[in-house]
Amino acid sequence: MTPMSAPVGGDRPFLNRRLAAFGTTIFAEMSALAARTGSINLGQGFPDTDGPAQIAEAASRAVLTGQGNQYPPGPGIAELRTAIAAHQQRFYGLGYDPDSEVLVTAGATEAIAACLLALLEPGDEVIALEPYYDSYAACIAMAGATRVPVTLRPHGGAFALDLDELRAAVTPRTRLLLLNTPHNPTGTVLTPDELAAIAALAVERDLLVVTDEVYEHLVFEGSHTPLAGFPGMRERTVTISSAGKTYSFTGWKVGWITAPPELVSAVRSAKQFLTYVSSGPFQYAIAEALHLPDAYYDALRADLAAKRDILADGLAAAGFQVFRPRGTYFITTDITPLGEKDGLAFCRALPERCEVVAIPNQVFYDDKAAGATQVRWAFCKKTEVLEEAVERLRRL
Structure with a gap:
């Protein structure tokens, strides 16, 4: 079978030009990095335990x-x-x-x-x-x-x-x-x-x-x-x-x-x-x-608030500037106090340094400079996982 010398369709790219700028999502990239390095994945926002x-x-x-x-x-x-x-x-x-x-x-x-x-x-x-x-x-x-x-x-x-x-x-x-x-x-x-x-x-x-x-x-x-x-x-x-x-x-x-x-x-x-x-x-x-009692929602919030505080305190102790969230299950930090300037490079190197994965916020901005030093962490994980992540981040 003779290999094709050029893509079908000539020089025009396969991907619709409206989507060409987006590529693979940062979540896929960082989750793959976590799997490859055996790191704790605090990047993608999914719980590591099932619901009720x-x-x-x-x-x-x-x-x-x-x-x-x-x-x-x-x-x-x-x-x-x-x-x-x-x-x-x-x-x-x-x-x-x-x-x-x-x-x-x-x-x-x-x-x-x-x-x-x-x-x-x-x-x-x-x-x-x-x-x-x-x-x-x-x-x-x-x-x-x-x-x-x-x-x-x-x-x-x-x-x-x-x-x-x-x-x-x-x-x-x-x-x-x-x-x-x-x-x-x-x-x-x-x-x-x-x-x-x-x-x-x-x-x-x-x-x-x-x-x-x-x-x-x-x-x-x-x-x-x-x-x-x-x-x-x-x-x-x-x-x-x-x-x-x-x-x-x-x-x-x-x-x-x-x-x-x-x-x-x-x-x-x-x-x-x-x-x-x-x-x-x-x-x-x-x-x-949707018909679960109020006690379910109260317990969910209390559990996540405690986990937020574990991770937020650990990130602060590791040297990050921490923006403690009022809602969601994510924490945004600034890496400037660590002497870092590029959140994307920081997150790509973090698994080798600490065996932890996070997400660089700059991918969520049109103004890349506004988010260049910000990194997002998910705390919807087991308490022992967060405590281990905090311990690993002390290496910074």
Whole structure:
């Protein structure tokens, strides 16, 4: 067989030019590095223990009794949509019709993609807070829209939003605000006053808002406030959440949106051509999970708060500047006190130095210089794993 002398298609690259800048995700690169070096992986944000046994048993029961083994309904099974609506009412006093205002997705990642593909046209501008979760940039690019970052900046031991900068970023081409609170990777939780100002801006400029609230139950000081609850926001807001972060079953990929019927219909039109449906038996299990008692959520927060403090204190003792998060299960640090300047180079060398893996924040920025010295660590791990990681980091 004669080898081809040139790629099929001539000189044109195979990859769509809108995605050419993204390459392999940093999570895949660093997780592979962790596996290759036998390092503790504090990079990718997945727990190293499963969620409640009763919820795993519910999934097993669904499989064995034939619930969801074939295609579930396109919007999601009725039991789960009803449970999602009940959750929004229980925790936030927000009423949604499970039949017309709830859509089940393949995790929050598909929800984000479906929202942006459905709601954006080429030439639209999308304001996103940076550092941003990497799929935001890729999905905006796939939609042919333009990303306009507004940077959260270190201030008083945390990362803060400049509301004047946000307002200045809005132009006649702005179609949508893409918000994430509690915020990955910084751990910032937008305050009710900040959210009220964002809501007023969205109403004034008639903007759509997509909010990624997957860490809604992982707030350690204060509580989470949904943007959809502010005046004028319910009719223009798509709220995204998922089961993975709250119940520690990230591999099940069960997410959802809540929004007015017109927005749900638009997002469903895109979603049906992505996965169509997914996670059939797991939908039944998450319907049960959403009815877990308050004690479950309280214990989850307390456990993660203790783990946050173990890792934050250990990172500080190792010489990092630590931004202790108010929410999520990530800690952002600055490596400047260690005499380092390049977070990407630091993270690539860290496994050889300490047998620990972290993520460089600069990959989450358009302004690479703003995040050049920042490194993110995940603390959703067993206590003994975090304690061992802290011990290894003393080598620095």
